Amino acid sequence: MTSEAATAAIPALRSDQLFVNLGPQHPSTHGVLRVGLTIEGEVIVKAVPDIGYLHRGTEKLAEARGYHHCVVLTDRWDYVASMPNNLVFCLAAEKLLGVKATPRADALRVMMCELNRIASHLLFVGTYGIDIGAFTPFLYAFREREMILDLFEMVCGARLTYNYIRLGGVMVDVTPEWTAKLKEFLEYFKPKIDEYDQLLSYNPIFMARTQGVGLITAAEAVSWSLSGPNLRGSGVVYDARKADPYCGYENYDFDVVVGKEGSCWDRYFCRVTEMRQSVRIVEQVLAKLPEGPVMAAGVAKIPKPAPGEAYAHVEAARGDLGVHLVSDGGVSPFRMHVRAPSFLNLAILQEKLVGMKISDVIALLGSTDIVLGEVDR
Amino acid sequence: MTAPKPAPAKAPLPEPVLNRKNGILMADRRWPTDQWAHPWSLPGYRNGALMLAGIILGILGGGALIGELSKWGDKLYALMAAFATAKGISTVAVDAVWVAIKVLIVLHVILVNGLWSIWWERKISAHIQSRVGPTYAGGFHGWAQTICDGIKLFLKEDITPAAADHWVHALAPAIVIAPCIAAFAPVLFGTDLAAARLDVGTLYVFAFAGISVIGVVMAGWASGNKYSLLGGLRAAAQIVSYELPRGFSVVPVIMFAGSLDLSVIADAQSGYWWGVAPRWFVFYPVVGQVAFLIFLIASIAETNRTPFDIPEAESELVGGFHTEYSGMKWSVFFLAEYAYVLLASFLLATFFLGGGGSPLPWAPFTLVPSWIWMLSKAMFMMFVFLWVRWTLPRLRVDQLMDFNWKFLLPWSFANIAVAGLYLAFWLK
Numbered sequence: 001m002t003s004e005a006a007t008a009a010i011p012a013l014r015s016d017q018l019f020v021n022l023g024p025q026h027p028s029t030h031g032v033l034r035v036g037l038t039i040e041g042e043v044i045v046k047a048v049p050d051i052g053y054l055h056r057g058t059e060k061l062a063e064a065r066g067y068h069h070c071v072v073l074t075d076r077w078d079y080v081a082s083m084p085n086n087l088v089f090c091l092a093a094e095k096l097l098g099v100k101a102t103p104r105a106d107a108l109r110v111m112m113c114e115l116n117r118i119a120s121h122l123l124f125v126g127t128y129g130i131d132i133g134a135f136t137p138f139l140y141a142f143r144e145r146e147m148i149l150d151l152f153e154m155v156c157g158a159r160l161t162y163n164y165i166r167l168g169g170v171m172v173d174v175t176p177e178w179t180a181k182l183k184e185f186l187e188y189f190k191p192k193i194d195e196y197d198q199l200l201s202y203n204p205i206f207m208a209r210t211q212g213v214g215l216i217t218a219a220e221a222v223s224w225s226l227s228g229p230n231l232r233g234s235g236v237v238y239d240a241r242k243a244d245p246y247c248g249y250e251n252y253d254f255d256v257v258v259g260k261e262g263s264c265w266d267r268y269f270c271r272v273t274e275m276r277q278s279v280r281i282v283e284q285v286l287a288k289l290p291e292g293p294v295m296a297a298g299v300a301k302i303p304k305p306a307p308g309e310a311y312a313h314v315e316a317a318r319g320d321l322g323v324h325l326v327s328d329g330g331v332s333p334f335r336m337h338v339r340a341p342s343f344l345n346l347a348i349l350q351e352k353l354v355g356m357k358i359s360d361v362i363a364l365l366g367s368t369d370i371v372l373g374e375v376d377r
Numbered sequence: 378m379t380a381p382k383p384a385p386a387k388a389p390l391p392e393p394v395l396n397r398k399n400g401i402l403m404a405d406r407r408w409p410t411d412q413w414a415h416p417w418s419l420p421g422y423r424n425g426a427l428m429l430a431g432i433i434l435g436i437l438g439g440g441a442l443i444g445e446l447s448k449w450g451d452k453l454y455a456l457m458a459a460f461a462t463a464k465g466i467s468t469v470a471v472d473a474v475w476v477a478i479k480v481l482i483v484l485h486v487i488l489v490n491g492l493w494s495i496w497w498e499r500k501i502s503a504h505i506q507s508r509v510g511p512t513y514a515g516g517f518h519g520w521a522q523t524i525c526d527g528i529k530l531f532l533k534e535d536i537t538p539a540a541a542d543h544w545v546h547a548l549a550p551a552i553v554i555a556p557c558i559a560a561f562a563p564v565l566f567g568t569d570l571a572a573a574r575l576d577v578g579t580l581y582v583f584a585f586a587g588i589s590v591i592g593v594v595m596a597g598w599a600s601g602n603k604y605s606l607l608g609g610l611r612a613a614a615q616i617v618s619y620e621l622p623r624g625f626s627v628v629p630v631i632m633f634a635g636s637l638d639l640s641v642i643a644d645a646q647s648g649y650w651w652g653v654a655p656r657w658f659v660f661y662p663v664v665g666q667v668a669f670l671i672f673l674i675a676s677i678a679e680t681n682r683t684p685f686d687i688p689e690a691e692s693e694l695v696g697g698f699h700t701e702y703s704g705m706k707w708s709v710f711f712l713a714e715y716a717y718v719l720l721a722s723f724l725l726a727t728f729f730l731g732g733g734g735s736p737l738p739w740a741p742f743t744l745v746p747s748w749i750w751m752l753s754k755a756m757f758m759m760f761v762f763l764w765v766r767w768t769l770p771r772l773r774v775d776q777l778m779d780f781n782w783k784f785l786l787p788w789s790f791a792n793i794a795v796a797g798l799y800l801a802f803w804l805k
Contacts, residue, residue, distance in 0.1 A: 020601055020603050020604070042774055129770065132770040132771060133683055133684065133686070133769075133770040133771025134683075134768070134769060134770035134771075135502075135506070135767065136502075136505055136767050136768060137504050137507040139507060139508065140506070140507065143409060143507060147408055147409070150408070184408075185408075185410075186409060188408075188409075188410045200769075202769070203769065203770060204770055205684055205770045205771070205772055206770045208772070208773075208776055209771075209772070209776070210775055211772060340452070357773060357774065357775070358607070358694075359687070359771075359773040359774065360773065
């Protein structure tokens with residue numbers, strides 16, 4: 001019997017509803033998200049997500065900066081995985097400019113984006129463990145994530161906001177020493193994914209907490225425009241890397257991971273399995289890394305693309321990340337619009353949270369893996 | 378009109394293969410793969426193992442020299458009584474002083490346990506999580522870290538929220554800690570080593586341990602914080618529910634021992650099957666293990682630790698019932714939590730692991746006095762508590778209740794029935 005039915009049957013027992021602010025300062029909102037929860041006992045009656053605490057207006061800022069400078073702004077959207085942000089802006093701007101990145105630059109872009117996807121999913125696995133109450137997987141995941149950040153630091157000097165992918169190519173070439181380190185990391189990392197499975201994925205308590213919780217059907221996922229692991233967790237086979245290949249993704253052999261029922265566990269497990277696929281892609285890139293320059297010739301210091309529009313989208317760690325650029329022939333974009341996957345993935349919460357328990361709210365909120373920097377931009 | 382000057386020829390820059398920063402990072406970066414390939418090759422690990430062996434041998438040797446503590450206690454009491462008769466002081470005064478000494482000892486067991494087990498939990502959780510934990514304070518593996526933390530807590534401002542009910546808010550920590558200290562009265566620290574020998578010791582411990590939940594609910598209600606309120610209510614539901622399987626799981630033990638007195642229960646486990654296997658209740662086939670597991674699980678739930686830490690679920694309720702506490706009031710909650718873990722560890726050792734009995738009937742083991750065996754068993758059980766806490770996720774409220782009412786409680790009843798069969802046919 002639901003709580004509504006119970007209280008309707010015995011009106012004298014009707015308790016007061018309680019309004020609880022989940023956030024903006026709360027351990028489990030992964031940033032400064034505020035959810036206004038109206039609860040009755042432990043059950044949610046109404047949930048209103050409130051965003052905007054991290055709004056920095058990057059879309060507007062881009063209108064006053066040159067194309068090269070805009071790449072720096074993109075780092076700040078999804079600061080957990082900023083390589084795909086760099087990439088999607090560069091792809092859109094390259095379409096406007098009519099520039100094509102060199103083959104080696106394309107391969108490096110794919111490699112960095114996949115490494116960044118692993119780093120981002122590792123952060124998700126760790127923090128989701130904390131959301132469910134297991135603290136230890138967090139430190140294991142961060143130990144491995146640290147190594148990827150070390151790799152990024154070695155190649156471009158930054159650990160969070162890389163600014164590595166530039167118009168026409170990448171900032172700097174990788175060295176043979178770096179490639180050796182990367183191979184060492186991949187060999188170290190592959191068995192670690194099985195370790196996470198043993199520790200967390202197949203833990204009976206974890207499965208009891210997440211399987212069958214926060215169900216999102218395929219139709220709902222499509223109609224709410226979810227993307228990334230949130231969409232694939234519901235069983236919809238859509239991946240921008242396969243559907244609309246960029247940077248030569250069609251040359252690499254990898255599988256699109258989908259879940260069964262769209263529960264929190266499915267979304268979680270999609271990400272864990274995607275890490276395996278990303279390792280596969282990185283290994284293939286390493287095996288057939290083409291020689292040559294990493295920066296295309298003919299990219300002006302102050303690019304002035306001809307008036308027009310361009311849209312590019314990539315499969316970022318959190319979903320289908322798109323950038324729409326409009327040029328009026330000037331030195332900076334006339335308009336930049338970002339299709340931020342976290343923002344769209346967040347919208348379904350207000351419908352899905354109703355009727356859940358407080359513990360499940362955390363489970364569902366964590367499983368959507370939002371980054372508030374991208375939600376608010 | 379002169380021709381424009383040709384631009385001066387620039388020297389071509391060398392292609393940076395390994396730039397300066399890049400090269401330094403490559404050389405300096407130490408990855409876990411470097412450090413964990415052969416941990417025993419690191420002198421720190423070898424020294425640590427040697428040191429641990431030395432500490433254990435030192436404790437065992439020192440314990441063997443001191444002998445049974447109850448013997449020393451009897452001597453001290455006899456000395457005091459002799460002194461009193463010589464001076465013509467009433468024996469009531471001697472008994473009063475004797476009780477005061479025992480109370481102080483138990484109080485200090487709880488306080489020192491707070492210092493020790495917080496340090497121990499930090500070290501164990503650190504090593505479970507591939508960290509090293511505190512290393513700085515005090516010099517030796519950060520042994521003084523908890524003392525420094527305690528000093529910090531003493532100096533912290535004691536904040537009472539404006540929305541709080543001041544009296545109830547201040548009273549709650551006292552109501553949590555006082556029954557906890559009282560519950561330690563009949564707890565055995567070795568053979569015949571307890572502050573008070575009660576013939577209803579088991580019942581007394583459970584009765585007093587159950588009172589603390591009132592303090593938790595008071596804390597949750599009086600804080601004027603919705604998260605605290607939820608945490609307090611969750612704690613009330615959880616602790617009251619888990620009292621039942623915890624109590625019923627001990628019934629087979631009481632049936633086998635034929636007494637509620639903790640000393641009698643410990644003594645009933647002396648002796649060895651076939652001269653080797655100790656007759657501990659945990660080794661009684663099926664009944665012993667089921668009772669032990671149910672008691673262990675229910676004890677973890679009683680002490681509000683993961684996977685049953687829903688009253689203070691950090692990721693949901695921020696801090697649960699102690700969100701609005703700071704300084705010493707907060708640390709009293711913490712002290713009580715660790716005291717309850719210690720209580721549960723000693724009870725597990727007494728009920729199921731043979732109390733102060735030696736696990737093997739041979740010379741080096743039997744020389745070790747009972748209080749060291751008791752302490753080792755209790756510390757092992759405390760380690761199990763920490764191990765579980767740092768490995769498992771947290772259950773949901775309804776799953777927690779389902780587990781209790783639909784699984785633990787029926788099985789503890791069934792266990793009592795099987796124990797009755799044992800008594801009727803096997804242990805006549």
